[in-house]
Amino acid sequence: AQSVTQLDSQVPVFEEAPVELRCNYSSSVSVYLFWYVQYPNQGLQLLLKYLSGSTLVKGINGFEAEFNKSQTSFHLRKPSVHISDTAEYFCAVSLPSGNTPLVFGKGTRLSVIA
Amino acid sequence: EAQVTQNPRYLITVTGKKLTVTCSQNMNHEYMSWYRQDPGLGLRQIYYSMNVEVTDKGDVPEGYKVSRKEKRNFPLILESPSPNQTSLYFCASSLKGGQRVIWEKLFFGSGTQLSVL
Numbered sequence: 001a002q003s004v005t006q007l008d009s010q011v012p013v014f015e016e017a018p019v020e021l022r023c024n025y026s027s028s029v030s031v032y033l034f035w036y037v038q039y040p041n042q043g044l045q046l047l048l049k050y051l052s053g054s055t056l057v058k059g060i061n062g063f064e065a066e067f068n069k070s071q072t073s074f075h076l077r078k079p080s081v082h083i084s085d086t087a088e089y090f091c092a093v094s095l096p097s098g099n100t101p102l103v104f105g106k107g108t109r110l111s112v113i114a
Numbered sequence: 115e116a117q118v119t120q121n122p123r124y125l126i127t128v129t130g131k132k133l134t135v136t137c138s139q140n141m142n143h144e145y146m147s148w149y150r151q152d153p154g155l156g157l158r159q160i161y162y163s164m165n166v167e168v169t170d171k172g173d174v175p176e177g178y179k180v181s182r183k184e185k186r187n188f189p190l191i192l193e194s195p196s197p198n199q200t201s202l203y204f205c206a207s208s209l210k211g212g213q214r215v216i217w218e219k220l221f222f223g224s225g226t227q228l229s230v231l
Binding site: 009032034041042043044045046049051090092094096097099100101102104105106107 | 204222
């Protein structure tokens with residue numbers, strides 16, 4: 001079965017600095033990968049997805065992620081963060097076929113400091 | 115507006131008092147699911163439904179019940195709540211493509227914060 005590890009539970013970063021949130025997955029077959037964002041007191045919303053094709057995926061709010069099959073990673077990056085990016089970020093993995101679940105990581109809390 | 119609506123937003127109850135958290139979606143989605151979110155544990159799936167009258171256990175189903183009598187509604191029932199069910203609960207829904215859930219279309223509700231005393 002597939003699994004996801006988010007290596008950092010909390011990431012503090014100063015405003016306008018770059019940030020990388022790390023995600024590694026475990027699967028013996030091809031996967032679909034997702035990043036979700038949860039702003040305070042809200043539900044999760046999709047930030048970006050990798051299904052196939054280009055390994056560099058761009059999402060909303062200036063975020064991007066790179067799928068690295070050899071490293072089994074899907075790290076999320078933003079070159080310059082804003083206060084409004086303060087949120088919890090979840091990486092998730094699923095398989096392309098069949099009735100397989102979406103498995104979430106434990107989340108990374110990004111705190112942007114003014 | 116496409117949305118998943120959960121009620122109530124906040125709920126405080128006592129051990130053993132039956133409660134229901136409602137979930138409704140207006141997107142004609144076949145798939146619906148309940149998750150609980152706990153600090154340091156991320157989101158864990160409680161139950162899911164691939165279509166009307168079809169429900170299955172997720173990772174943490176103990177102490178919960180669900181029903182799917184209509185496509186739009188998927189209530190979560192706690193027959194005898196206990197303090198370890200204090201958590202933030204999310205309902206979600208999505209389309210299906212054949213037997214596969216189209217995860218990139220997954221919509222979440224705003225959550226229900228439940229406290230069991």
